[in-house]
Amino acid sequence: MKQEPLVLGIETSCDETGVGIVRGHTLLADAVASSVEEHARFGGVVPEVASRAHLEAMVPTIERACDTAGIALRDVDAIAVTNGPGLAGALLVGVAAAKALALGLGKPIYGVNHLAAHIAVDQLEHGALPEPCLALLVSGGHSSLLKVTDVTAGVEPLGATIDDAAGEAFDKVARLLGLPFPGGPHIDRVAREGSSVYVDFPRGLTARRDLERHRFDFSFSGLKTAVARWVEARERAGEPVPVSDVAASFQEAVCDVLVRKALDAAASQGIEDLLIGGGVAANSRLRAMAEERASRLGIRVRVPRPGLCTDNGAMVAALGSEMVARGRTPSPLDLPADSSLPVTSVLA
Amino acid sequence: MLLAFDTASPQVTVALHDGADVVAELTSEREMKHGEQLAPLIEAVMARAGIVRQDLTAIGVGVGPGPFTGLRVGLVTARTLGFVLEIPVYGVCSLDVLAAEADRPGELVVATDARRKEVYLASYVDGVRVAGPAVAKPATVATVLPVVGEGGALYPADFPHFSGPMRPSAGWLARVVTEELAELCDPEPMYLRRPDAEAPRPPKRVS
Numbered sequence: 049m050k051q052e053p054l055v056l057g058i059e060t061s062c063d064e065t066g067v068g069i070v071r072g073h074t075l076l077a078d079a080v081a082s083s084v085e086e087h088a089r090f091g092g093v094v095p096e097v098a099s100r101a102h103l104e105a106m107v108p109t110i111e112r113a114c115d116t117a118g119i120a121l122r123d124v125d126a127i128a129v130t131n132g133p134g135l136a137g138a139l140l141v142g143v144a145a146a147k148a149l150a151l152g153l154g155k156p157i158y159g160v161n162h163l164a165a166h167i168a169v170d171q172l173e174h175g176a177l178p179e180p181c182l183a184l185l186v187s188g189g190h191s192s193l194l195k196v197t198d199v200t201a202g203v204e205p206l207g208a209t210i211d212d213a214a215g216e217a218f219d220k221v222a223r224l225l226g227l228p229f230p231g232g233p234h235i236d237r238v239a240r241e242g243s244s245v246y247v248d249f250p251r252g253l254t255a256r257r258d259l260e261r262h263r264f265d266f267s268f269s270g271l272k273t274a275v276a277r278w279v280e281a282r283e284r285a286g287e288p289v290p291v292s293d294v295a296a297s298f299q300e301a302v303c304d305v306l307v308r309k310a311l312d313a314a315a316s317q318g319i320e321d322l323l324i325g326g327g328v329a330a331n332s333r334l335r336a337m338a339e340e341r342a343s344r345l346g347i348r349v350r351v352p353r354p355g356l357c358t359d360n361g362a363m364v365a366a367l368g369s370e371m372v373a374r375g376r377t378p379s380p381l382d383l384p385a386d387s388s389l390p391v392t393s394v395l396a
Numbered sequence: 397m398l399l400a401f402d403t404a405s406p407q408v409t410v411a412l413h414d415g416a417d418v419v420a421e422l423t424s425e426r427e428m429k430h431g432e433q434l435a436p437l438i439e440a441v442m443a444r445a446g447i448v449r450q451d452l453t454a455i456g457v458g459v460g461p462g463p464f465t466g467l468r469v470g471l472v473t474a475r476t477l478g479f480v481l482e483i484p485v486y487g488v489c490s491l492d493v494l495a496a497e498a499d500r501p502g503e504l505v506v507a508t509d510a511r512r513k514e515v516y517l518a519s520y521v522d523g524v525r526v527a528g529p530a531v532a533k534p535a536t537v538a539t540v541l542p543v544v545g546e547g548g549a550l551y552p553a554d555f556p557h558f559s560g561p562m563r564p565s566a567g568w569l570a571r572v573v574t575e576e577l578a579e580l581c582d583p584e585p586m587y588l589r590r591p592d593a594e595a596p597r598p599p600k601r602v603s
């Protein structure tokens with residue numbers, strides 16, 4: 049089996065059209081076209097707007113990735129594509145494009161799970177994935193704790209959010225505070241000027257009675273409501289809202305729960321490597337807190353650089369490359385896009 | 397060898413044209429699921445004609461109007477395949493394909509199903525499109541002129557002079573491209589509708 053396969057990966061599960069090219073664990077190109085600005089005025093991703101943008105961006109993004117990588121498409125060994133989970137109509141554009149590439153090049157296609165790809169991408173930065181490892185995936189669409197024994201063979205979900213995703217909570221709180229969409233980077237920025245202990249916001253699902261049933265699950269909707277109540281009370285009293293303090297206190301509450309549960313999960317499984325991925329992994333407080341607390345427990349933390357944490361094609365190519373290297377069977381050409389693809393299924 | 401396909405109706409239709417005539421044509425048995433059926437049908441139609449991908453010299457694709465999800469599967473496939481194979485991609489209005497197959501002198505209306513109790517339609521005189529495509533409620537565009545396309549069959553009260561064909565066929569799409577029976581266009585989707593999206597209201601109060 050080819051050890052350093054050249055793989056092109058396509059990602060269209062949400063609002064980023066991503067095309068990445070890797071050779072083994074080496075990143076050659078990571079072209080991303082985002083429709084985020086078209087969604088900003090709607091305060092969230094509009095599926096039809098995203099799907100239209102994917103169609104327009106697809107070929108130019110493939111072309112850009114090939115130019116950056118300095119390769120000819122015919123040299124590619126395999127095509128990988130996110131076939132779920134994600135927005136159905138958006139996924140479909142990427143899957144159809146990947147099939148057209150596979151047909152036109154006469155190369156195999158690998159449908160890959162978006163969440164597993166978020167994990168595999170770290171190989172491009174830090175080398176072979178430690179297996180087993182524990183993955184904390186946090187973004188606008190997902191908040192999961194996963195046990196990874198073989199990233200190409202499905203991962204075991206230990207816990208997930210029971211309501212909002214972590215990134216969604218950032219977006220909603222940003223809106224409450226009058227900060228632009230997407231909220232994550234803006235909260236991170238203003239929180240640096242604020243006090244993280246200004247308000248003691250609730251930590252969802254950390255009470256003793258919740259831990260029995262939801263030890264590794266998350267809940268962020270109560271936190272979001274608590275922030276809204278606090279802000280409204282201030283406004284009603286005619287007092288100014290200390291935006292940076294509220295942002296810092298909210299961010300502290302989210303990161304505290306994420307890190308606490310991730311480290312508890314790692315310890316309970318006897319796992320010594322924690323990997324954090326997804327758009328929220330770009331949050332500076334989350335990174336710092338995870339590293340500080342993990343080091344006290346002798347747990348190593350791996351976080352890909354921010355550009356690799358958000359949705360991109362490189363992560364799909366990285367997982368595809370691992371599948372080729374480990375001799376996994378390619379997907380059939382009737383590979384479906386599956387918007388609710390379970391994380392246990394890496395290969396469709 | 398021209399590869400032609402259309403995904404602007406509930407069926408996927410694929411054909412090959414060698415410059416003289418259609419040499420192979422396949423239509424999906426299942427409705428919808430364009431994303432699952434198109435690539436295998438392309439592979440199957442090439443196998444049936446005994447050709448390989450390097451034999452393809454051009455692509456013709458239906459640009460709609462039609463349900464968006466299926467339409468995009470066809471267009472992204474055509475554009476990407478055209479890009480890798482370095483061959484031209486020609487768009488054809490899917491309603492023009494039905495008009496070409498109907499091949500009727502004089503006035504003709506083509507109407508297809510636009511869902512939401514609407515039709516996509518266009519008007520032709522001697523095979524040349526003179527109006528449309530547009531999307532409309534059948535009652536507002538009711539006509540006693542001859543009508544072809546599934547829209548006619550769905551709303552017989554508004555389109556009393558309906559006859560086949562019902563859905564565009566890739567074989568006729570291939571003939572349209574090869575014989576230039578209609579105006580060819582860029583492979584851009586004819587959506588005719590804006591995305592359903594509303595700007596959000598201010599945050600709800602929680603207390």
Ligand SMILES: [Zn+2]
Pocket residue numbers: 162166187189326327358359
């Ligand atoms: Zn993601």
